Amino acid sequence: MKSKKIILIGLVLLASVFNSCSKWIDFDPHDEYAITDADYLKSADDYKTMAVSCYTPLQWLNQAVVIGDIASDNAVSGGENASDVLDLQQIDDYTLTPVNGQLEEIWKAAYEGINRVNYLVQYKDKNLAGEAIEFTGKDAMYGELYFIRAYHYFMLVRFFGDVVLFTDRKLGVGDFGTLERQPKADVYAQIEIDLKAAISVLPPTTTQPGRITNFAAQALLGKVLLYQEKFDEAAAILDNVVKGPFSLVPNFGDIFLLSGENGTESVFEIQYSNGSPYYNWGGVTRGQGNLAVQQCGVRGLNGTQEMPYGVGWSTNLPTQDLANAYAAGDRRKVETVFDVEAYKTANPSLNVTYQVAPYKNTGLYNKKYLPMKGQTSGQVELNYANNQRIIRYADVLLMAAEAINRSSAPDDAKAQGYLNQVRKRAFGDELHNITATGTSLKQAIWEERRLELAMEGDRFFDLVRTGQAATVITGFVSGKNEVFPIPQRERDISGISQNPMW
Numbered sequence: 001m002k003s004k005k006i007i008l009i010g011l012v013l014l015a016s017v018f019n020s021c022s023k024w025i026d027f028d029p030h031d032e033y034a035i036t037d038a039d040y041l042k043s044a045d046d047y048k049t050m051a052v053s054c055y056t057p058l059q060w061l062n063q064a065v066v067i068g069d070i071a072s073d074n075a076v077s078g079g080e081n082a083s084d085v086l087d088l089q090q091i092d093d094y095t096l097t098p099v100n101g102q103l104e105e106i107w108k109a110a111y112e113g114i115n116r117v118n119y120l121v122q123y124k125d126k127n128l129a130g131e132a133i134e135f136t137g138k139d140a141m142y143g144e145l146y147f148i149r150a151y152h153y154f155m156l157v158r159f160f161g162d163v164v165l166f167t168d169r170k171l172g173v174g175d176f177g178t179l180e181r182q183p184k185a186d187v188y189a190q191i192e193i194d195l196k197a198a199i200s201v202l203p204p205t206t207t208q209p210g211r212i213t214n215f216a217a218q219a220l221l222g223k224v225l226l227y228q229e230k231f232d233e234a235a236a237i238l239d240n241v242v243k244g245p246f247s248l249v250p251n252f253g254d255i256f257l258l259s260g261e262n263g264t265e266s267v268f269e270i271q272y273s274n275g276s277p278y279y280n281w282g283g284v285t286r287g288q289g290n291l292a293v294q295q296c297g298v299r300g301l302n303g304t305q306e307m308p309y310g311v312g313w314s315t316n317l318p319t320q321d322l323a324n325a326y327a328a329g330d331r332r333k334v335e336t337v338f339d340v341e342a343y344k345t346a347n348p349s350l351n352v353t354y355q356v357a358p359y360k361n362t363g364l365y366n367k368k369y370l371p372m373k374g375q376t377s378g379q380v381e382l383n384y385a386n387n388q389r390i391i392r393y394a395d396v397l398l399m400a401a402e403a404i405n406r407s408s409a410p411d412d413a414k415a416q417g418y419l420n421q422v423r424k425r426a427f428g429d430e431l432h433n434i435t436a437t438g439t440s441l442k443q444a445i446w447e448e449r450r451l452e453l454a455m456e457g458d459r460f461f462d463l464v465r466t467g468q469a470a471t472v473i474t475g476f477v478s479g480k481n482e483v484f485p486i487p488q489r490e491r492d493i494s495g496i497s498q499n500p501m502w
Contacts, residue, residue, distance in 0.1 A: 041120075041127040044135035050120055051141050054148050055210075057113035058270045060285045062292040063102050064155060065388055066316050067091055068457030073472050075455065076360040078317040080299065084359060085315060092360075094475030098488035098502055105285060106159060107487050110152040117149040119170040143202040144212045147220065150194035154224055157187045158461050161483040161499055165190055181496060188228055195221040205245065209262040210271040210387075215244045219267045219391045219399075226399055227465050231406040238400035241267065242418065246393035248425050253335035256368045258375060258386065267391040274385045277378020284382060292316070293384035294376075296366035296455075298340050300355030307350045310371035310380075314358035322454055323364060325447075330426050336454050338367035366455045394422050394452050402445045405438075412437040419445055422452055477501065 040046055069075040070092045077092035079085050087103070090096035096103075124142060126132050149167070156163045165182040167190060195217050202214040219241045225234035247264045254260045262269060278287025285291050297312015318337040326333035341363055344352040369386060376383045401418040404411050419441075420433040434444045449462055463469040470478045480501035490496055 041123050041133065042129075042131075044133060044138075047120065047133060047135070047138070048141065050116075051145060054113065054116045054120065054145055055271070057109050057116065058148065058151070059272060059288065059290070060109035060112075061106060061155060061270070062285055062290050062388060064106050064159070065457030066292050066295065067102065067106075068460045069455050070316055071473070072459035072463055073474075074319060074322045074450070074459045075366070076317050076319060076362060078315045078361075079313065079359045081359050084313075088315065094473075094477075094481065096485070098485035098491065098498065100485070100487065103159070103484050104487040104489055106155065107490065109285070110156050111164075113152040114149055114166070115170045117145045117152075118167060120145055121149075121167065122169040139201040140203060143198040143200070143214075143217070146194040146198040147202070147212045147217050150191045150198070150217075150224075151220065153187055153191050153194075154220070157184055157191070158227070159484050160486060163187060167194075188224065191224050192221065195224065210269065212268065215241050215246070216268040216391065219396050222396070222399055222403070223391070226403055227461075229406075231403045232408055235400065235403035235407045238396055238403055241396045242400050246396070248393060248397075248421065250425070252332050252425060253367075255389065255392065256335070256386075258372075261387045265393040266389065267393060267396060269387040269389055271387055272385050274377040274383035278382045279379045281379075281382075287382050288385075289376065289383035290369075290386050290388060291382060291384075292388070293369045293371050293386045294381040296369050297371040298338075298354045298365055299358050301340075301352070302354065303350040303352040307347075307352060308372055310373045310376070312365075312371050313381075314355070314365070316366055316455070317358070317360065317362045318364040318366060318455060320362055320364070322450075326451060327432070329428075329432070330451065331428065332426050332451060332454075335367055338365040338370055339363060340365060368455050389456060392453075394425075395449075395458075397422055398445055398449050398452060402442065402449075405442050405445060410438075412441055415441060415445070419448060422448060426451070 040050070066088070070077050070088055075092075077085065077088040079089070082089065087096075087100045090100065091102065121142075153163070153165070161184050162181045163184075164179050165187050166179060171179075198212070198217040199214055199221065202212065202217055204214045206213050218237050222234050222238035222241065225231075225237065245264075246267060249255050249260065249263060249265045255263065255265055272290040273288045276288055278289055280286065293312075295313050295315035296317075297310055297314070299312065299314035301307075301309060301311045323333065323337045323339075326336075340352075340354055344350075344354075371384060375385060397418040401415040404418070405415040416434055416437075420430070423432050423434065424430055426432070434441065434448075436444050446462065446466055446468070450459060453459070460469070460473075463472055464482050469476050469481065473481075475481075480499075483499050485502035486496060486498055491498060
């Protein structure tokens, strides 16, 4: 794709705040209480504080998880009516255009995260004053930053294909209009560089929940390699993670409880909290809380005090097709698709009522992130504290099984073993083990990924990378819908070229 000049929208404020004003003769910005680059990174605590701030934009990407299922056969947009969250309706219906606020927010949030990381990378060896600030744990801290940058670029390349690639510094005002989109292959190459750098310095475990570990970086690298069909490399590194300190939680539903966060199955979770309640409806994804939880709750839900579930917006509704995909006896079904009418019938003492027939009603709701009473604060809709499970051990087992099956020297017995660990938990026995080999085994692994990871944001991207999207998703056009359109606002500002057929 031909490169074009680009301006990264959403970073102007950050660049303006940090941009030095030293070019003005006889003017000290501190005379007007302005903060400049020179005020930062003077101590180890400054570096550590800013490193924590680099985690924050990860929270703003919660709609990427929602879109990953709505754009697939797993879920429909739902909502109150046909105009409720129109951006998601258009993604669901495959009538979307480059004017889409949800996609623009993903673009901006990811580049905000990248810019924050790059600021610290720019001053890794010396701060603005030329001083080297050394402290215990500095190398590992930078490993976390490399992972975060890699994750943002992986998100961007999956959504948009060729994107802007910059790694050496934060953008300043003078950079606007000078950067170009780079081929997807180059972006993947940089993601691999960052993750390998992270792996070389990160510890295998952490005492602080949510901090990125060596195994998280290995797992993400394995996923990145799988997306590029580098199966031999993916198999080797994912096998390392399988041998790590993780185990499957015995009860599948426990994974998604607050008490199940950062548990034995957690490889990487995006952390959310509600300690500082957020009230800004103009930036609904920008607080500490996880908006995606509020979205998937039952609209108008009410009942006695004993009913545990909170009210929501009836968005991101599982399809009946997904529900039907679960075989009899699969325990994951009831923990993935919540049938509100069945719940009402089974619990007459709770006096359950709810708003009947949301738009595109399926009668089903996302059980994994169903809002629960007492787990939010402040502006309740914006402050659910549920972590987003991004890479689970079960995901690693299935990725490893696929990579091994598709490698240059397949070991289908080993691949079956990893797959069947997941199925044994799902059914509680070994009677449902898969014995297929070759192509049939590959298809079984793909189908298992749908059942295990449903409503966790992977389905659309799995269908695209495995070449199944056009035959599975209604409205999907080959050669177009493998990626989403570059946000129109970005194009209006910078003149960047659009993805094909958009």
